Amino acid sequence: MRALDLKLFRDLWGMRGQVLAIAAVIMGGVATLVMSLSTYDSLVITRDRFYRDYRFADAFVNLKRAPESVAARLAAIPGVERVETRVRAGVKLEVEGFSDPITGLLFSLPDGAEPLLNTLHFKRGRWVQPDNADEVVVSDTFADAHRLNPGDKLSAIINGKRKALTIVGVAVSPEYVYQIAPGSMFPDFKRYGVLWMGRNALGAAYGMQGAFNNATLSLIPGTPVQDVIDRVDALLGTYGGTGAYARKDQFSNRFINEELNQLQIMATIFPAIFLGVAAFLLNVVVGRLVALQREQIAILKAFGYSSLAIGGHYVKLVMLVVLLGVAGGVALGAWFGQGLSNVYMETTFRFPYLDYRLEAGVMLIALAVSAVAAVSGTLFAVNRAIRLTPAEGMRAETPALYRTTVFERIGLQRWLTQPSRMILRNIERRPVKSLFTVFGIACACGLMMVGNYQKGAIDFMVDVQFRQASREDLAVTFIEPTGSRALHELQAMPGIRHVEGFRDVPAILRYQHYSYRSAIYGIQPAGELHRSLNAALKPIRIPPDGVVLTDHLAREILHVEPGDMLTIEILEGNRPVRQVPVLGITKQYLGVSAYMQQDSLNALLREGNVVSGAYLALDPGMESAVYAELHERPRVLGMIANAAAIKSFYATIGEFVLFYNMVASLLAGSIGFGVVYNSARLALSERGRELASLRVLGFTHGEIAYILLGELALLTLIAIPLGFLVGVGLCGILVLAFKNDLYRLPLIIEPSNYALGATVVVISALVSGLLVWYRLGRLDLVAVLKTRE
Amino acid sequence: MDEASSSCAAGAVPAASDRVHEPAVAGDCVFSARGLTKVYRMGEVEVPALRGIDLELTAGELVVLLGPSGSGKSTLLNILGGLDTPTSGEVWYLDHQLTGATEQDLTRFRREHVGFVFQFYNLIPSLTARENVAAVTEIAEAPMRPEEALAMVGLGERLDHFPAQMSGGEQQRVAIARAIAKNPAVLLCDEPTGALDSQTGVVVLEALEKVNQTLGTLTVLITHNAGIAAMANRVIRLSDGHIVDIRANATRKAARELIW
Structure with a gap:
């Protein structure tokens, strides 16, 4: 070598x-x-x-009902490669030993053949046999959450009738990689499941023999998807089509x-x-x-x-x-x-x-x-x-030129001992180096805060969403819009303290060339359960004859301000198109919505006092009884319980938060340690002789450590508040970067997060300090008498 | 052993502890060393640096340690100054035994009783002349004022200059002022003129001479420059770890008369 x-x-x-x-x-x-x-x-x-x-599939559409013959007309649309028609049924499910409400989505599978589109990946079990009408394949999330396996039983209430089902397979579908119940905010694997059964069996149970209410299409590569969607909508309008949508708007995707x-x-x-x-x-x-x-x-x-x-x-x-x-x-x-x-x-x-x-x-x-x-x-x-x-x-290099510092020139000098002056002058003489150290430590602090930011932000979002805005214990949807008598029935049920009806309708909102597919919620203007919040997160009253939009929907998607006239294309019934003024903006972190007074929405739809569902407040302890009772009501399609949703959501993100915290602490710690330790070590090599000389002159180990570590301690102290700023800035970047219609992160940083950032910095500084302290004890005092460097 | 070495009687180590903080009076025995040896272990090789030194140094004298490099003079000085410990033998400072003292005790010993002057001055670059001196007076018990110490070495005018703004000779005089400002009993100087030209060196030696005469500080000065020996009370010559000769100068030259 x-x-x-x-x-x-x-x-x-x-x-x-x-x-x-x-x-x-x-x-x-x-x-x-x-x-x-x-x-x-x-x-x-x-x-x-x-x-x-x-x-x-490339495009998806739901409709009320169309005869199977319409499938050929869909397939004839230019650019369409394959069409698959399905029966899609919202169901209530019952799993033995689990009393909370479970909603599900049941799809048909072609009898005796694999699906052309959105086929299933089996984790366990097999496809359903066309002859066995009770066989069902369940999504793996649901199966895993309930520990269900092929051979296990469950029941479904399909079209108001209970049907006993046998699980024959557990599978994953590309359509439901991410599963979330309609109207829910978070995935809840226990309380929502997707299932598949034979076309004939489901058609019979759901009253859809020889007909379909859902179709998926694949397109020949290069076909503009919007053209196909327009033609599908034109074709299915008479069959109650609710508007086709492309893969990019498919929820899971x-x-x-x-x-x-x-x-x-x-x-x-x-x-x-x-x-x-x-x-x-x-x-x-x-x-x-x-x-x-x-x-x-x-x-x-x-x-x-x-x-x-x-x-x-x-x-x-x-x-x-x-x-x-x-x-x-x-x-x-x-x-x-x-x-x-x-x-x-x-x-x-x-x-x-x-x-x-x-x-x-x-x-x-x-x-x-x-x-x-x-x-x-x-x-x-x-x-x-x-x-x-x-x-x-x-x-040797000539002695470095120092000056008295600003602190001293303004007269603070007499309060400072010589070692303290050395600290200040050293910092001031090498401002870039000092700034670098401060900046590096600040970055460590900031990164730590970012790693922890999401947890606090999510807590805040959940609090706003479920304790300020959607305060209902349970949201019930009916099989179809129904008269307000249903509300009285609910109100009369034991265990239900308060009922607020709502009407919701899917719609496309348009303003100039902007549009967004969503739903309009008609809620009670003075409702106590479901409320809209202003920018200060105080509840507001929805004004009559107009729509109030979530801030993100109004400003970022539709570019409307209060006073503008919105075009609303209702995706229900005969799909009327109406003009409605925007009357207000509401603050919302999760999802985006358009709100109206229920009466105004009913009027817009030219209907009477009709509701799609109700928000319920329950008496404490009565939840199970109410669930059981509602479960038996044929007109009740779905139930979403907030508390359960929140709990399952936290279980889900818990792992994430833990993982991110671990990674962030490790990395922030490594940066903090790297910066502080290197600064200290370099300072030690540069100033070792100076410090050893002082030791010879009778300074103690502690006194010279003060000169070296005091400087680092001072820089660390300066860096911490700066690190807070860096942390807030980085979180701000995240807030801007993660703004989308599914959620917007609030810039909320909890005090504990600041504390954590500072703690990591202080600990890494202390560890570095200890290592340097140890080295200071081994300074060669004899060498400095003779050697120059 | 030479007559001049027995300024204090062998074995007559002062025992009374009440003398510790009293200034040593001229003629008192300040340092007493018996059978000092020092062996450096360098890997597997043992290098003897001192091979049995017996020595007494008395208050107020100016002693020059003379010898070629490797003769052991620096090792001896380091042991006297509490920077190094002997392999065997014992060293007493007044009634304190330095051999076997803890690190903390040695630090306190240096802090309270010893002034050091280094070959390369070793000033703190971030402190002015006055502050370099103050750094030591701040931790001393009964120091003189920094200005006083600097005036004594002829630097009363350059109090607020930083090391980078001073010449080598000036820096060394600041170092001397720093060493004497705490009124030490002993001033240990390792080649104080080694990095200076002879003219500047003389100015520095004059400062040391003045300190020795006005304050009566026992001054031990290492040099390999025989010319400097003429200013000493006693000259101790070392070679190969032994004292080969201790000579008292009958007549001392003033520093200003030295030439080398």
Whole structure:
């Protein structure tokens, strides 16, 4: 081995503490990048493969009822490749030993053949046999939540009649990768399930023999989907079609895409911050390391090594550190990535399999960013050292020039001891270095806060949504819109304290060239259960004869302001189109809605006092009795219980929050430690002689530690409030990045989150401080008497 | 052993503890070393630096330790100053045994009784001349004022200059002021003129001479420069870890008359 290479390994070994600290920071950055991008890539690849293999449809439509012969006319629409008609039935389900209301969606399967579109991936069991009318396939989430297996029984109330069913298969459908009950805010695997049974059997039970009420289409590649949708709508209008929609508007797919979009943003923002901080740190630290080797560089030059050889030597040294960090980061990132992908698979996306992929490109990006940062810092410092003549380089640097600080010039001097003055002057003399340290620590604090932000934000969203706005214990929907007598019946039931009827109707809202497919909710203007909130989150009264829109829907999607006239295309009955003024804006974090007074909506629909369902407040302790009673009422189609939904939602996100917190703490901690420890170590190498001299003069270990660690403590203290700002800023970026019609994150940061950010910073500073304290105890006092550096 | 070495009787280590904080009176034994050896272990090789040193240093004298490099003079100085411990033998400072003292005790010993002057001054670059001195007086028990100490070395005019704004000789004089400001019993100087040209060196030696004469501080000065020996009361020559010769100068030269 060449002598220079030997020197390289010995130098690395000699500064192993710092090497590890720098590598840790690079590792943090690279791990985040690899984790996010590989999870993103894997989920996208898995999604695409699953959609392709299981023939996920391109367009979807629900209708009231059409004879099977209409299918041929759908297939004849230009650009349509395949059509599959189905019977789709909303049902209530009963699983033994579970008393809460369960709603379900039952689809037909072609008898004796696999579905042409949206076919099923079986986890267990088999397809239904056409002859056995009681056989059913259930979605895996529902089956897993209730521990159901082929051979188990459950019953469904289809069209008001109870039917006993036998499970023969447990499957996943590309159409319901993400499952959420209509009208619900969160997935609830226990209380909502998708099921499939034979076409004949379901047709008979649901009164749809020889007819269909749902169709899915695949298109010939290159066909504009909107053209097909327009033709489908024109064709199915007379059959009660509620408007066809493309794959991009299909709920499960849309949610997956939103989630992937979010992941991609995370995969951009966080690694950018981490790698940015790591690169900056690397640049500065490497520069200072090389600067400390100035004498050695001079000696190498004196020996006759070329500048190129010397530069190459230091680049090699730094690249070894980079490689160490990148290798560790890739390994850690791949591990985290698999963990994160699995958490996604268990909680959110029910893909039947996961193609975990770590693309070489991701690793190259990580390596390139780290390498550029490190090498540029190195070359800058090497270049400065090389420009000196050997003789000059071997001479010690002249003492650094200090000045009295601003604090002292304004007269605070007499309050400061000499060590305190040293601290202040050192900070002021190297403002860039000090700023860098402060900024690095602040980033660690901010990142920690971002890692924890989501939990607090979700708590807040849930509180606003369920304790301020939707305060009902139970939302009941009827099989079809019905007279208000149904409300009196409900009110008379024991256990129901309060009833508020509502009318909802699917509709397309249009303003100029903007449009949005949603529903209009007619609610009670002075309702106590279901309320609209203003920007200050205080309940408002919905005014008559107009519509109140969620802020996001109004401003970001439709671009309307109060006073504008909205065109509403009702997707029910004979699909009337009406003009309605926008009268107000309401604040909502989850979903988007359009609200009217129920009377006004009834009037708009030219109908009497008709309701689609009711919000209920229940007497405490009576929930089960009410569920059981409502379950028996044939006109009640679905029930959504908020408390249960919230609970299941928290169970779902719990794992996420835990995972993110773990990753964030680890990474923020590594940045905090990397910055503080490196600053301390470099300060120690630069000022070791000064401190040892003071020890010789009779300063105690503690007194010299104060000079070095006091500076770091001061910088850390300055960095914490700055870190809070960084944290708020980063959360703000998330808020902007994750604004969509499914949810908007509020910029709410809980005090505990600030505390956590500060704690992580303080702990990493303390650990660094302890390590430096230990090293200060080993200063060579004798050496400073003689040696110059 | 030479007559001049027995300024204090062998074994007559002062025992009374009430003398600790009293200034040593000229002629009192300040340091007493018996059978000092020091062996450095460098890997598997043992390098003897001191091979049995017996020595007494008395209050108020100016002693020059002379010898080539490797003779053990720095090791001896470091042991006297509480920076290093001998392998065997014992060292007494007044009635305190330095050998076997803890790290904390040695730190306190340096803080209260010893002034150090380094070859390369070792000033704190972020502190002015006055503040460099104040750094030490702040932790001393009965120091002089920093301005006083600086005036004594002829730097009364450069109080608020930072090290980077001073010449080598000036920096070394600040270092001397810093060393004497706490009124130490002992001033230990390791090659104080080693990094200076002879002209500047003389100015620094004058400062040391003045301190020795006006404050009566026992001053131990290491040099390999025989020319400087002429200003000492006693000259102790070391070679290869032994004291080869202790000589009292019958007539001392003033620092200003030295040439090398």
